[in-house]
Amino acid sequence: MSEIRYNRLKNKWVIISIERSRRPHDYPVSVYEESSDVSKCPFEYGNEDKTPPEIFAIRPDGSLPNTPGWKVRVVPNKYPALRIENSNLPESEGIYDKYGGFGAHEVIIETPEHFKHIQDFSIEEYKNMYFTFRERMRALYQDIRIKYVHIFKNHGKEAGKSLVHSHSQLIATPIIPTLPDTQINQSRIYFQEKERCLLCDEIKEEIKSYNRVVYENDLFIAYCPYASLYPFEVRIAPKYHSHDFSMIDENQLLKLSEISQVVIKKLHKALVNPPFNMILHTSPPIRDYPAKPLYYNGIDRFYHWFIEILPRITTLAGFELGTDIYINPTIPEDAAKFLREVI
Template identity: 70%
Template sequence: MSEIRYNFLKDTYTIISVERSKRPHDFTISIYEEETTDISKCPFEYGNEDKTPPEIFSIRPDGSPPNTPGWLVRVFPNKYPALRIENQPIYEGYHMFDKIGGFGAHEVIVETPDHFKHTQDFEEKDFINMFIAFRERIKSLYQDLRIKYVHVFKNHGKEAGKSLVHSHSQLIALPIIPKQQLTMIKQTKKYYQQKGRCYLCDEIKTEINLAERVVYENEDFVSYCPYASLYPFEVKIAPKFHSHDFTTITDEKLKTLADVLKFTVRKLHKTLINPPFNMILHTAPPYREDYIDKTIYEHLDKHFHWHIDILPRITTLAGFELGTDYYINPTMPEEAARFLREVV
């Protein structure tokens, strides 16, 4: 029997359609990409640093100079940015319509110099370096008070929006807080006002106690298929300790975060045969005196809880989802978690 489950954090509904129930082998999308192209032309390769804009952050154990080989992680502005730091966030009206100048930042984070190393091949040290780049670039961008939110994401596979084979993530800094982040802030604030507790702290404790949707956990982090998963085999990774701001994470905690992400990604890879997915970091925005609604910052450190969503793109959003903002998920989250737990 189908169920309509409420996703509190995102304030939307998911139809868990048992009649359409699918097992891992029913999802036929696979992204084993052709690696026959001439990698010497890839702008992310060693020796091709001049084919990208100048780097703004890198991890270089050998102390090599910027824009040369020797890096483990390299960050630079997107060559074709959605937003530019040189623009001004000027609010304007055009007849009855509103617009903001195209201010912001759009950066590329190349997590490995190895063209053939993909997310499922990463070791813990690779994920640690990736997270260090995320943390340091967010902290740096937030020094610009015009930036209200930095959105960090990774597209894995062409169907998930990846345009180049070489593994990389992206971040986009915005002069506004996106609607989804605002919704999560308002929802967790409502829960905190009603119960005096963090919503995600309670959700994590519940999932660990029930154990039916947990995929993997260690002493600091847990990955699980959310109760009202919007996508089949959707996974959430969250710290067991309360923390609202990803930029405060210590290097020690990055090790256990990398451990959970490594095992979770590999389980998805083996269960669904290398599925395309989007990985999204959700963290609290910094306080801004000029933000139009300053109430969103009230008790933000107490009720918001940063987390990572991994959203496999193995079904297509169609007229129902696009027309209602509700979702149809053909796989029970409990079944998805069981498949992921059992794969070795």
């Protein structure tokens, strides 16, 4: 049974994952599946019984669950970091603090095609992927024990991908994670002073100067943030104010798919198929529930969801790990110019 332990000194949480427990000889972890093993891949048509039973699927042909015919398929992770059966209660252990390993860990299989990667997705495939994100988020937020749903994609081995077949992951936690909490709090502080949304102001500034813009359409903008943590980091955000990704509508899904396709293709070409993490940052659900931090009141006015793409072409070393200051060896304005000019 997993646990979520609190590191008081660093103010960080750690999931001690018993399901994945490893002894010294199990390292370094290298489970990257060979491309040739298609028949063994649990994400292929006909191999639906090699995963736990599906939670959700897009099946335009009306096919039965756990059979071929799906476009996108969501299944529980076979080695989950967190489980819905575990306790969500805080406990002590000596002087230390922890939660039980409550939560959810799902895999979103974005395509039945083994060799199709995100840089080759059609607009329709992007739209199915984002639609699935929205549906899973809406469903999980019905459970009031879940405080946050984090959705991300690891692309390439150096970005932590363990199976070749294209997929995203969803981890739902009984706590609001540190980084979303920091982002929410920073946005709140800014709003308290200016009565304006921090990201709305940033987007306005980016459109004005235009030297960090990578691409835009009528609803979304893609830009390299002024203080990008990673070289060629790109943020995709709605130009309209919205705190919660799960409120996205059909037309917005379409426009998000279009800009995502353009940006991923540009990165793929400019950096020659770089490994990257794609991360969705959004609001926790708004509920009349006492455990929600009080300072989240009004979050719909001050927070703004976004997607970030973090190329993993440098190594985080002792400076970054010890200070939480990042060294970025590519000027964001140069990165944006380069990506703008790549067709």
